[in-house]
Amino acid sequence: MSDRRQNPPTVRLRRLAAELRRLRSAAALTREEVSEATGINGVTLYRIEKARARPQKRTLVTLLQLYGVSETQRLDLLAVQSGSNDQGWLRPYHSELPEEYTAYIGxxxxxxxxxxxxxxxxxxLIQTEGYARAVIKGVLPTASHKEIEQxxxxRMERxxxxxxxxxLQLWAIIDEAAIRRLVGGPTLMxxxxxxxxxxxxxxxxTLQVIPFEKGAHAGMTGSFVHMDFPDPADPELVYVDTPAGDLFLEADAEIRRYKSMFERLQAVALGPDDSADLLAVATEARD
Structure with missing residues (x-):
């Protein structure tokens, strides 16, 4: 088995995978039936539908013929396939970073x-360089100086x-604990x-803060990120960083659950102006 690191999936590859899953479902075909009808290996088909592999052009054409798509849709999906490996955001040192992190950056x-x-x-996205360095050192105590600096x-490039x-439109909600914990000391904070x-x-x-006085709230189960993309055809995505590993969620039910959770957090948090006042108070308290 090759130990060559694979490129992380792109938004276009995820879009192609989601559309191929939808087309197979609309055709009322199982993966096994598609494999039998086309000769495409079942494992290969699974990897294509999970955005873990980019289909070759002839494979994609075969699938689209089986699913009976229109000529317009065929040309659109072939165009998506031709650009699905485009990763112009990659930097040379990104190969040193964890694969999940480079996927997230993409x-x-x-x-x-x-x-x-x-x-x-x-x-x-709103950390200072000093805070970022202090956080990374604290969270990854065994990381080398090179790994920390990378x-x-x-983070600064992002x-x-x-x-x-x-x-990019950023809406961030943080618990008050994030601004009260002395990461790197009072001056850095x-x-x-x-x-x-x-x-x-x-x-x-936009930044909102959930003050301590609000008590228990839905976000106490853990942090998460919800992303959407300029093209409505590109599936939304939720990212959850857990001790067991990073999760990228895209099922409709999961997206709805986290969107609803974010809306509840928006409602319980202070408004942007009051949140800024709380930040200002925190700053003055350490002067």
């Missing part, structure tokens, strides 16, 4: 809107999405709070 790069709830951390560099044209106040002046960035 999805985030192509997203239109990111809705991020964090219970313990300041969201990566992750810090990746923030360019907020100022590109058109900019003052800088971080001031940075958040500055960043949230941009019209594409």
């Amino acid at each position: 999805f985030e790069t192509e997203a239109r809107t990111v809705r991020n709830y964090e219970s313990l951390f300041v969201p990566g 992750r810090v560099q990746a 923030q360019g999405l907020l100022v590109k044209e058109p900019p 003052r800088e971080q709070a001031r940075h958040m106040l500055q960043v949230t002046e941009a019209p594409n960035v």
Whole structure:
């Protein structure tokens, strides 16, 4: 078996996979029936439908013929297939980062809107370099200096999405614990709070804080990110970072559940103006 690292999936590859799953379902065919009718290996078909493999053009043409798609749709999906490996966001050092993280960076790069709830951390897109370095050192105590600096560099590069044209729309909700915990010490946290106040002046960035006084809330089960993309045909995505590994969720029921959870958190959190006031108070308290 090759130990060559595979490229992470792209938004276009996920879109193609989702459409092929939908077309097979509409044709009322099982994977086994498709494999028998086309000669396409069942494992290969499974990997294609899970966005783990890019179908060769002849394989895609065979599937589309079986599913009876229109000529317009065939040309559209062939165009998606031809660009499904495009990963212009990759940097040389990204090969040193965990595969799940490079996949996340790729999805985030192509997203239109990111809705991020964090219970313990300041969201990566609005962290200062000092805070990012302190967090990474604390969370990954065995990481080498090189590994830490690569992750810090990746995090700082991601923030360019907020100022590109058109900019990424970011809606972040954080628990008050994220701004009260002294990551790196009082001075660093003052800088971080001031940075958040500055960043949230941009019209594409919204920040809400859930104060301690609100008590228990739906977000206490853990942090998550919900993304959608400029093309409505591209499936929405939820990312959950767990101790057992990173999860990328895309089933309709899962997307609805996390969207509903985010809406509940929006309702319980302070509004953007009151959240800014709380940040300002936290900054003054450490002066």
